[in-house]
Amino acid sequence: MIIDESQLKAARKIVSAADAVILVAGAGMSAAGGVLPTFRDNEGFWRHYPGLKGRSFFTVASLNSFYDDHSATLGFYMHRKVLYRDTMPSEAYRLSLALVEQKPMKGVLVTTNVDGHAQRAGFANVWEVHGSINEWHCASVNCTKYRKVVELDVPVDSEFIASVNSSCFCDCGQPIRPSIMLFDDIGYQPLSYAMQKSVFDQYFVSLQEKKAKVCVIEVGCGNAVPTQRINSGRYSKIFSTKVIRINKEKESDSDDFLNLTGVDAVKALSSLLG
Numbered sequence: 506m507i508i509d510e511s512q513l514k515a516a517r518k519i520v521s522a523a524d525a526v527i528l529v530a531g532a533g534m535s536a537a538g539g540v541l542p543t544f545r546d547n548e549g550f551w552r553h554y555p556g557l558k559g560r561s562f563f564t565v566a567s568l569n570s571f572y573d574d575h576s577a578t579l580g581f582y583m584h585r586k587v588l589y590r591d592t593m594p595s596e597a598y599r600l601s602l603a604l605v606e607q608k609p610m611k612g613v614l615v616t617t618n619v620d621g622h623a624q625r626a627g628f629a630n631v632w633e634v635h636g637s638i639n640e641w642h643c644a645s646v647n648c649t650k651y652r653k654v655v656e657l658d659v660p661v662d663s664e665f666i667a668s669v670n671s672s673c674f675c676d677c678g679q680p681i682r683p684s685i686m687l688f689d690d691i692g693y694q695p696l697s698y699a700m701q702k703s704v705f706d707q708y709f710v711s712l713q714e715k716k717a718k719v720c721v722i723e724v725g726c727g728n729a730v731p732t733q734r735i736n737s738g739r740y741s742k743i744f745s746t747k748v749i750r751i752n753k754e755k756e757s758d759s760d761d762f763l764n765l766t767g768v769d770a771v772k773a774l775s776s777l778l779g
């Protein structure tokens with residue numbers, strides 16, 4: 506797939522004139538270049554996790570599932586934790602960091618990815634809006650140890666079902682959970698959320714105060730959970746710019762963003778770097 510040249514030219518112009526970069530990243534950022542698999546539907550989910558056949562991703566990715574289906578749910582997250590740890594961050598991180606480093610006022614990465622790859626790639630200013638799989642804690646809000654980080658490592662079998670043992674529970678008897686925003690996590694804030702958001706807010710305000718020219722680059726954010734698309738749209742309005750949208754899925758044209766879509770993030774970011 507070829508990038509639309511007129512859109513690329515317009516995007517390059519915005520990037521080259523910018524003082525700072527706000528990167529808004531979704532699953533496609535970590536999956537760029539085929540480094541990590543994504544599953545867009547239940548069939549894809551079950552292909553990667555045959556032991557979870559019959560359960561939907563939405564069911565497994567819930568706090569209730571740590572109570573109702575502990576070994577399968579814990580197995581899923583334990584496997585993801587090890588997979589992310591054993592996989593190098595995608596090339597898209599290196600390229601986007603290079604973009605940020607070129608700018609006098611640097612930049613920030615706002616991500617829904619929970620794999621910790623942004624920090625490993627060298628990003629200093631990261632807001633992980635859905636939390637991190639590298640932090641775990643007691644699930645009970647009533648526990649005195651709630652939100653105290655616990656190291657948890659348990660083996661999983663060939664179908665990624667965990668061997669649940671006493672280390673999977675807090676002293677209070679409640680399960681240990683990952684600090685990730687789950688689908689039934691109303692009101693939950695991941696452990697590092699407030700601190701990261703505060704750093705983000707200070708940086709954001711400093712850009713506004715200095716009347717910085719900011720480019721907003723959205724990488725690999727799908728439509729299924731549109732939080733990140735809403736964020737990039739908001740940032741672009743505040744800084745009077747267009748969103749540079751990079752997505753593997755082809756998008757319909759719109760005046761609100763520049764379309765580097767239908768290509769992998771690595772190719773699109775390489776084209777932007779020149």
Ligand SMILES: [Zn+2]
Nearest residue numbers: 643648675677
């Ligand atoms: Zn507890």
